[in-house]
Amino acid sequence: MNDVITDRTSRGRSVGLVPFLFGLAGSPTLPGVGLRRLLGDLGVSDDAARALLARLTRAGQLVSERHGRTVDYRLAGDLARGFERIRSSDQSGPVEWPGSFAAVMYQVPEEHRAFRDAMRRAAVLAGYGVLQPGVLISMSELGDRLDGVLAERPGSARVWPARLALSVEDAAEAASIAWDLPGLARSYRSHLTRLDATDAVPDDPGEALRAYAETVMPVLVETLREPRLPAPLMPADWPGTELRAAVGRFSGAVMPRVHPYVAELAGGVHR
Template sequence: MSLVPFLFGVAQRAELPGVGLTRLLGDFGLSEAAARALLLRMRQEGQVESIRRGRGAGYRLAGEYGRRFDRVRAGDRAAQPEWPGSFHALLYQVPESSRAFRDALRRAAVGLGYGQLQQGVLIALEDRTAQLGALADPPADAQLFVTRLAMDAADAARAARIAWDLDELGRTYAEHTETLNAALAELAAPPEPCAETLLRYSDLLKTPMTETLRSPRLPDALLPDGWPVPALWRAIGEVQRVYGPAASAYVTAVLDAS
């Protein structure tokens, strides 16, 4: 479903008309029925909200989907935090009989930026338990504890490397950076404002920008040497500079004609 927030980003608008959004989704191969079904499913899951506009409807990103989209748009412009000397930690012990709750808790926590240090131990720089809807109604046999884990910077860096699998993430980000730079070097002519440019823009950026959501915002002292995220954001920025104006012009024309 990352295609929909991508279109919001290209349009640079907080609200998109349903007719225009459906038309743009059609450029990506979705039939009108499939596009409407996608938007309905996203609305039911709280990822978009619809706003009645006369006889039609507009859409806004909502909930955690909207917050994630804001993180993508912020990119590497947000200031790196300082190491406070301890991780916030959520400790849990959930029996197999409540596996569904355990899996939902872990998914929700990871979506909020927690890393899993080991089974039953989730860590983050800040306490985000208030945003964990899974905690609202835990099963009676679940044991949950909120605490802090104090560590010196060296041990914290080791813990971060494990919890967020920073080595694998680093390789992924380096590969994305190489791919984007190669695509820019191969571009023969400035892109035109058309559907083909929008599709190419999406092909280049959708996966790398979605992957950046997996990057924890950690103090520099906890990140491996040569952490590749800044280089990836520079490559993303260059793709946006080259493809963005033409893609935005096309999307604006489609939306204004809706």
Template sequence: MALVPFLFGVAGREELPGVALVRLLGDLGLTPGAARSLLARMRRDGLLAATPRGRGADYRMAGPFLQAFRQIRDGARPAQPPWDGGFHALFYSVPEAHRAYRDRLRRAATLARYGLMQPGVLISPVDARDALAAELGAEPPAGTVLHGRVELDLADAVAVARRAWELPVLERRYRDHAARLTAAVRAAPDPPGPSPEGLAAYTALFGGALVDTLRTPPRLPAELLPDGWPLPALLEAVGAAARHFGPPVARYVGEVVAASR
């Protein structure tokens, strides 16, 4: 699923023709049928919206993916507020008969960057209930979804944040991504030209780096992060790699989009 927002990012557009997306996903190893199924699933999940055009459709990003796309594009990360003593909490209990809703709730909460404090309790540094409500609609009659606040002292909050957002795992990944991207720029002073192979190599280079940058809540207080938190260094490495390798890839994607009009 991450391939689609990545392609929007390479194109620098919030809307792309379906024909172009299917071809570009084909360059990345998906069959046309698999590419169309992926786009349809993302529409059902509210991550893409479509506008009919001729015999096909134009797709535009929506929901949390659109917010994440704009955040990466604009290089904006909201300021980190000081620790105020608590997390916004979402308490849920949804019976098995409404399993589909429960799965949608968990997925929407993950995209909104809630962390799992314990079964049935999701936490966030900000109150994102409006975003969740927009994604989910009304809760099922037999289910319970409540919003509240969990107060913790700083030491306990640090421990909870480490578990809820897997901060030690992300810390290692951020350092590995940054080192890999920096080494790639040094190893290839002349980036490859525009081509399907260049797009595939560019996608493989970034791997999960861009997805992982979005896994830390953007307003998690600095007091809750590990010392020497490497996300700023990773964002610098991502920017340097994009400036070095990106222009030929963007040119190729632009040619595919233009040919699909």
């Protein structure tokens, strides 16, 4: 297997394994011992898994609950929001272009770049596109999607909700830039090629889980970036529907081997 999952040069890839495993288990909570076992199947040592869970808990991305000698975890923060967006994803966008994007304009002094980066990261997870530095766009209003990060806004930072009115042609060009639709389409087609060329899945459930994660997890990360836009704003040959169908076929072939194993560990059988 390659190192697509546990690239030791990037903490982010190991972090992404945690909501991925929650999604496979289909449970809002997972026992620590089962979660570490599953992370081990994906190439993360037990010590590294313990450190990862502790770090995510300190950062507010996990909540731990102790029950006697055992600890259960549930997703929180950005991990929970990203997880919910994937789980509740409905790729059908509005039928017609309403004439304007919801926009967020911001100006943040360089000394508060940590807040700026956190706001931008939370906005992208919430479905915003980055049109240019200082301008985010979305099909829906701000609502409460950024309340958590905006509560930490420094006094010198400025954030202005707005509307950006554009013709259909200009809106399509803006969407292409904000969500990098050409680059995303190339990535989708690359995933399609890989899914079509995937070899037979191992019989061992732990090895099958690793093979499934290496193949599907990068696709899920990419589908999280796909905006929900009216058809006139999307490229005519957009491969999103084809990619999701390919993932469905691959999952249908692999999950009968993986799901009982994950369900057993998620249920805390080996606590």
